[in-house]
Structure formats: C-alpha cells, structure tokens
Amino acid sequence: MNRRHLRWVLPAATVVVASVVAVVLATQVGGSAACAAGGQASYYSAGKNGMCNLGTPPDGAYAAVGRAEYAGGKGCGTYLDVTGPNGTTRVQVVDLCPSCPAxxxxxxxxxxxxxxxxxxxxxxxxYATVRDPQVGPLSVKLKGGTAYSSLTAIVNNHGNPLSTVELQTPSGWAALRHGEDNTWTAPPGAVAAPVTLRISDAYGHQAEVTGLALGRNDFQATQTLLYGGPSPSPSASPSPPPSTVESSAPAVPSSPPSSLAAHC
Structure with a gap:
C-alpha cells in the first residue's frame, strides 16, 4: 500500500491566503503550463507502480493527484510544474491520491x-499542468491479444493527456477502452503481431507506433514522438520564488480539458 507522510496541518487561514497568492502569481508569471492552481503538497512513496501502472522515476519526480485531476485515468502520464518555498520542479502524474481535495x-x-x-x-x-513537455519517444507495454485474453496497452512518454488509442485491424482502426488503471483495452479477439497502434492526445497530436511485439512483459521503446516543439524543463536545483521570477514566454493558446483543470 502507498505510504503517505503528513507531519502537520497548516492553519486554515494560512492555507487560504497562500493558495490565493499562489494562483495570482502563477497567472502573472505565465509560461508553458496549461493551467495553474495553488494549494498544498505533501510527500509519500508510490511503491513500484502507482495507480497509472507507469512505474516511478528513480529521482522521485512523480506525483499523485486527487480524483478530479486524475479524471478516471486521463491525468496519467501528464506533467506538473510545482513551485514551493525553495523553487520549482517538474513531476509526472503516476498515481491517484483518493484523499486529496482539489x-x-x-x-x-x-x-x-x-x-x-x-x-x-x-x-x-x-502547480500547473504542462502542455507539450519535453519527453522521450513513446513506449508501450502490451499484454494479451489471444483468443482468451483481450489485448491491453499502457502508453508512456506521451506528455499530454491522451484522447484515444486505436488498434489497426484488417477491417480498420478499432478504438481501445481506457480504464481507471490507465490500461487501454481492445475489443475481444486474437491480435496478429506485429501490432500497430494509433495514439492521439487531447491537443490533436497523433502518431502511429508500428512493430510492437506480443508476449513481452516490459515497456517496448519506440522511435516515435507524439509531438514536436517541446518546452524546456525547469532545473531540479532551487530557483527564486515565484514573486521574483520574470518570464517572457507566450501565453498558451488554449486551455486543457476541463477534467484536468477542475480547480484552476
């Protein structure tokens, strides 16, 4: 089970003031983030996998979010820029925090x-959801695909929230169903290898991943990027607090899906 470490709770008035100030500052600063929200952060250990079944970065650069932002698994694999008292860091959403409010x-x-x-x-x-974060090529884990077990897929390194994953079949593209555990499940029936998937995100980026093997238990690396023009990643070292940061980055042209910006 996940181990969550809560040392003490800040006074309610302090939290409210800090949240309001944080949202105002984030709005003033701008940048590559799709939305900004202020609140609190604690720390925990996600164990081996997290609810999203993506694994966890070895440097602890991951996060669990509440149900509204998790959005039934749609938040899995996205990235947040989180700014605290000592600077900013970027984390991947890999887990659900059932007790976390907005x-x-x-x-x-x-x-x-x-x-x-x-x-x-x-x-x-x-903190803010990052649009088009800099990530490596897509990686995919496949299971099943036999007459007795439907094909399932888990996709990593997509950066933005995914909208669809489709399987190429002799009769055309078949949509896979997305589950809360971040698993995409194909319609029943055996699948011929090698497997080809068409992956689309919420901002209209789309890519086809070909040559995927069946019968493996690990993530298969590809050479396919879902999008280009990545935004720079912030340094892991401490940076000035938001009130002293200046940015000339252009505003993001559109907002993310409402399920990922429920409290922005």
Missing part, C-alpha cells in the same frame, strides 16, 4: 525535497 498533491520524496524542507511535511505550493 489543490492538493502528493509528491515523491525527491521532488518534495527540491522545493521545500522534508521536516515541514506539508508546504504551500502552486
């Missing part, structure tokens, strides 16, 4: 330590 995130210990003191347990933060 504006609350649980961070991996490594990520938390880069923006705040571990001894604090809970810190005020502002």
């Amino acid at each position: 504006g609350k995130v649980d961070l991996g210990k490594g990520a938390f330590s880069r923006i705040g003191a571990l001894s604090a347990g809970i810190i005020p933060v502002t």
